[in-house]
Amino acid sequence: MSSEPVHVLLIGSGGREHALAWALRKSFRTGKLFIAPGNPGTAELGTNIALDISDFDAVSEFIQEQGITLTVVGPEQPLVDGIADYLEARGCAVFGPSAAAAQLEGSKSFAKEIMQKYGIPTGEYRLFSMDGQNEAAEYIGDCTTWPLVIKADGLAAGKGVFICQDRTEAFNALDYIREDKALRSASDRIIIEEFLEGEEVSVFAVCDGETAQVIAHAQDHKRIGEEDTGLNTGGMGAYAPTPLLDHESLAEITRSIVNRTIEAMKKEGHPYKGVLYCGLMMTPDGPKVIEYNCRFGDPECQVILPALLTDINDLLLAVANGRLDTIKIETDPDVYYTCVVLASEGYPRSYPKGRVISGIPADTEHLLSFHCGTGMDEETGRLVTSGGRVLNIVGKGRTLRESITNAYRGVSSVQFEGMYYRRDIGAKGLKYL
Ligand code: AMP
Ligand code: GLY
Numbered sequence: 001m002s003s004e005p006v007h008v009l010l011i012g013s014g015g016r017e018h019a020l021a022w023a024l025r026k027s028f029r030t031g032k033l034f035i036a037p038g039n040p041g042t043a044e045l046g047t048n049i050a051l052d053i054s055d056f057d058a059v060s061e062f063i064q065e066q067g068i069t070l071t072v073v074g075p076e077q078p079l080v081d082g083i084a085d086y087l088e089a090r091g092c093a094v095f096g097p098s099a100a101a102a103q104l105e106g107s108k109s110f111a112k113e114i115m116q117k118y119g120i121p122t123g124e125y126r127l128f129s130m131d132g133q134n135e136a137a138e139y140i141g142d143c144t145t146w147p148l149v150i151k152a153d154g155l156a157a158g159k160g161v162f163i164c165q166d167r168t169e170a171f172n173a174l175d176y177i178r179e180d181k182a183l184r185s186a187s188d189r190i191i192i193e194e195f196l197e198g199e200e201v202s203v204f205a206v207c208d209g210e211t212a213q214v215i216a217h218a219q220d221h222k223r224i225g226e227e228d229t230g231l232n233t234g235g236m237g238a239y240a241p242t243p244l245l246d247h248e249s250l251a252e253i254t255r256s257i258v259n260r261t262i263e264a265m266k267k268e269g270h271p272y273k274g275v276l277y278c279g280l281m282m283t284p285d286g287p288k289v290i291e292y293n294c295r296f297g298d299p300e301c302q303v304i305l306p307a308l309l310t311d312i313n314d315l316l317l318a319v320a321n322g323r324l325d326t327i328k329i330e331t332d333p334d335v336y337y338t339c340v341v342l343a344s345e346g347y348p349r350s351y352p353k354g355r356v357i358s359g360i361p362a363d364t365e366h367l368l369s370f371h372c373g374t375g376m377d378e379e380t381g382r383l384v385t386s387g388g389r390v391l392n393i394v395g396k397g398r399t400l401r402e403s404i405t406n407a408y409r410g411v412s413s414v415q416f417e418g419m420y421y422r423r424d425i426g427a428k429g430l431k432y433l
Contacts, residue, residue: 005031006313007067010046011053011083012074013039015341015372015392016298020072020312021045022370023305029313032066040383041371053078056086063092070095070317073274076295080106080155084273093320097294100270104261104292109153109189111292118264120257122289123149123194123281130178130188139192140170149193152177154186161232163195196281196288199428201242202300203250203278205258206315208324209271212262214254215329216304217245219429220297224348226424233348234389237425239338239400240303243432244282253280253287261292273319302370302392303337336403338426339394340411344373345418347388352418355385359413361393366406368394385416400429 006029010020018041024030025045033046036053052058063071071087073079073096082099096102103110115122128136140148150173152160160183162173177183177190201219205212218240224230245253257278265272277293277300296304305312309330318327344351354377360369373387391414395406404426411421 003029005029006069006317007032008034008313009059009063009066009068009071010035010038010042010074011059011071011078013037013042014074014298015370015389016296016301017074018042018370018372018392019302019305020074020296022368023308023312024072027311027313029311032068034062034066034068036062039371040374040376041369053083054081056083059083060087060090060092063087063090069093070313070320072096072316074295076102076105076155076293079274079294093317095274095316095320097272097274098270101265101272101274102294103270104265104272104276105294106155107153107187108151108191108291109187111289112191114261114264114268115289118260118267120260120264120289121286123196125191125193128190128192130184130190136174136190136192137171140167140174143167143170147195149195150174150177151191151193152180152183152186153189153191154183156183156186159183160186196283196290198281198283199244200290201244201280201282201287202238202297203245203253203258203280204296204300204304205254205276205278206319206324206329207262207272207274207276208319208322209266209273210322211324212258212276213324213329214250214258216307216331217241217250218297218300218303219244220300221422221425221428224422226422228428231348233343235297235299236341236343236422237339238297238299238303239336239403239426239429240300240307241336242429243400244429249282249287253278257287257289273322275319298372299339299341299392302339302368302394306337306368306394306396307332307335334398336397336400337394338397338400338403338407339392340407340421340425341372341389342391342393342411342414343389343420344385344387345420347420351388353384353386355416355418357383357385357390357414357416359415360391361410361413366396367410368396369410370394390416390419400426400433404430
């Protein structure tokens with residue numbers, strides 16, 4: 001690999017981006033590192049830059065001015081909006097898929113159609129148009145198996161999925177989707193899907209358009225409450241790797257899900273480049289796709305990047321430049337990481353901001369802290385809460401249990417008013433050891 005410095009522009013502002021910035025800073029190849037817009041955590045590792053990331057022209061100008069070698073896109077929205085297409089057309093190397101390929105996340109109906117056409121295992125489903133509400137209502141009226149899953153088609157920031165236990169809940173979900181402006185404007189389609197039973201796992205593969213390599217797997221904790229109860233969130237914690245997957249099941253997932261998806265996207269004329277996040281349900285009939293995402297998971301990224309032994313610049317550039325075959329990806333096989341998300345009281349509903357944060361532990365061999373929803377109070381210069389998910393505390397261990405203990409030891413020193421976190425992150429993994 002060349003040892004030229006890589007000047008990086010990283011797009012995003014959450015814990016995932018703080019973890020990416022941390023990994024990039026660790027790489028001896030990283031030259032300049034800009035994060036747009038970044039957060040107070042990324043400011044310690046590079047230069048935060050107040051670029052409007054929806055203004056692709058401004059992003060492109062910045063890249064030219066600074067001689068950026070690689071642009072890494074953290075979140076899905078700019079990818080679905082076509083930032084990779086725009087920048088690549090101007091000669092920039094981008095880690096992240098084209099808008100057409102990002103439809104795997106941006107349109108659940110697109111993803112379902114690909115899976116059906118190419119024999120990729122997923123739940124049974126029916127597609128309805130938003131205007132044809134009567135057809136959806138008739139389908140629900142005739143349904144005899146519950147629960148049933150109803151989803152709005154477009155990007156919905158986690159708010160477009162309804163698991164309905166009976167007809168009343170299903171009709172309410174239909175009404176909600178129809179009346180919610182954001183959901184309606186994202187797409188005019190509704191998916192009604194079979195409820196899949198089992199444990200959920202997240203599998204991550206990097207793909208350069210031609211081939212894919214699975215780099216990690218993890219388990220997220222999506223519900224707000226312990227033992228997976230209460231409202232769905234962006235993710236309240238994660239651990240990796242998950243003992244739910246062994247060598248054999250991973251080989252099967254690579255064959256029947258990852259490789260088939262990459263082949264499918266090539267055949268459809270939308271080669272997939274970037275990281276493919278497969279959200280899977282381990283059902284009694286084998287792994288099935290619940291959803292695809294076109295980016296690293298958050299908080300999964302925070303527990304998979306620390307185990308990566310391959311230089312991150314080598315990896316991301318190989319993906320961006322279609323040269324994945326030239327590198328061997330290695331991860332530390334003997335470590336576990338557990339991430340506990342510290343959230344604001346009220347999340348995922350409305351929550352207060354501006355609460356003073358103290359006691360963030362210093363990074364050690366066994367502990368890392370990443371910022372997600374933090375900000376600087378301009379008057380006092382103090383670190384305050386500014387989002388629903390505020391901080392990520394990541395513990396490392398030679399066993400899953402040790403990584404959990406280290407994560408919660410780190411959590412114990414942090415304080416802000418109304419701090420909420422789940423106390424059982426990783427416990428569901430211990431059951432399988
Ligand atoms: P999604 O936004 O599609 O990832 O859905 C959010 C969450 O809803 C998933 O992480 C699952 O926990 C749950 N979910 C979605 N679809 C299904 C399904 N077909 N069966 C069971 N649970 C589901
Ligand atoms: N942790 C779930 C997600 O990133 O979508």
